[in-house]
Amino acid sequence: xxxxxxxxxxxxxxxxxxxxxxxxxxxxxxxxxxxxxxxxxxxxxxxxxxxxxxxxxxxxxxxxxxxxxxxxxxxxxxxxxxxxxxxxxxxxxxxxxxxxxxxxxxxxxxxxx
Amino acid sequence: xxxxxxxxxxxxxxxxxxxxxxxxxxxxxxxxxxxxxxxxxxxxxxxxxxxxxxxxxxxxxxxxxxxxxxxxxxxxxxxxxxxxxxxxxxxxxxxxxxxxxxxxxxxxxxxxxxx
Numbered sequence: 001x002x003x004x005x006x007x008x009x010x011x012x013x014x015x016x017x018x019x020x021x022x023x024x025x026x027x028x029x030x031x032x033x034x035x036x037x038x039x040x041x042x043x044x045x046x047x048x049x050x051x052x053x054x055x056x057x058x059x060x061x062x063x064x065x066x067x068x069x070x071x072x073x074x075x076x077x078x079x080x081x082x083x084x085x086x087x088x089x090x091x092x093x094x095x096x097x098x099x100x101x102x103x104x105x106x107x108x109x110x111x112x113x
Numbered sequence: 114x115x116x117x118x119x120x121x122x123x124x125x126x127x128x129x130x131x132x133x134x135x136x137x138x139x140x141x142x143x144x145x146x147x148x149x150x151x152x153x154x155x156x157x158x159x160x161x162x163x164x165x166x167x168x169x170x171x172x173x174x175x176x177x178x179x180x181x182x183x184x185x186x187x188x189x190x191x192x193x194x195x196x197x198x199x200x201x202x203x204x205x206x207x208x209x210x211x212x213x214x215x216x217x218x219x220x221x222x223x224x225x226x227x228x
Contacts, residue, residue: 031214042117042204043218050214058215090158094214099146099165102206102216104158 003027004105006091012111019078021108023091029103030096032074033058034066036087037107043090049074081112116140117205119219126195127227133180134190134222136205144210147188149179152202152221161203164188192224200226 005024013019023032030051035043045058047066055066063085065077078085091105118137126132138147149161164172164179172179180189188207192199205219 033216035218040220042119042220043206045215045217048215088156092158092216099163101148101160101163102158103160104150107156107158 004091004093004103006089006105006108008108009106010109012113013081014113015082016080019081019110021076021078021089021091021110023074023076023105025072025074025093027093027103028071029093030071031094032068033092033094033102034064034074034076035090035092036060036085037090038087046076046089078110081110083112086110086112116217117207117219119205119222121222122220123223123225125225125227126192126199128197129194131191131193132195132224134192134203134205134224136188136190136219138186138188138205138207140186140207140209142209142211146208147179147181148206148208148216149177149188149190150204150206151199152204153198154201158204162190195226197226197228200224 007022033048034046037043044060049055049068052071068074089108092102116139145166147164151159162172162174162177162179164181171181176193178191202221204221206216208216
């Protein structure tokens with residue numbers, strides 16, 4: 001039981017190309033999140049979802065698109081990749097309710113040339 | 114606005130000594146959670162400890178304890194008896210119920226344990 005699976009783990013692409021990062025969970029947690037991690041900025045929230053078909057913007061949503069047609073999947077798409085989107089991307093999940101920690105995937109390292 | 118502040122970019126500690134990693138937070142919501150995560154060089158995020166805003170006692174998990182001072186809005190992580198494997202990046206985070214359970218992270222503190 002892998003819990004949270006992110007794919008691809010590593011991706012190199014060129015400016016202007018579309019890229020999709022996949023996130024799959026086996027736990028049926030209600031909440032799913034996408035963060036990006038950059039040196040000096042910690043983790044910043046891109047988008048999150050409280051349930052299937054419910055998504056909302058986080059702190060840095062520009063240039064990204066998400067969808068959640070099924071509870072277990074939460075793909076993140078960069079419609080036209082830019083160099084500033086070079087980063088490590090983490091998918092995370094959380095149970096419904098007020099308390100409880102985030103569970104993280106292993107991360108996807110994206111390089112945009 | 115910065116909701117979580119970690120003022121120590123890097124820290125060093127001697128093996129077997131205790132170390133405190135600082136974290137201050139900013140919110141006017143009465144209900145929130147405070148978390149610490151560890152990120153070793155391999156990159157995964159490991160949950161360490163949680164403190165709820167209504168908890169009266171400081172949280173403890175093995176060698177980790179959270180020094181929660183609500184009036185000062187601080188949530189410092191104390192690691193006792195440091196081990197070489199504690200060398201990692203440490204992130205403080207806060208979740209706010211009123212913002213859809215969003216988590217806000219600090220910029221992290223890099224801890225190096227010296228043998």
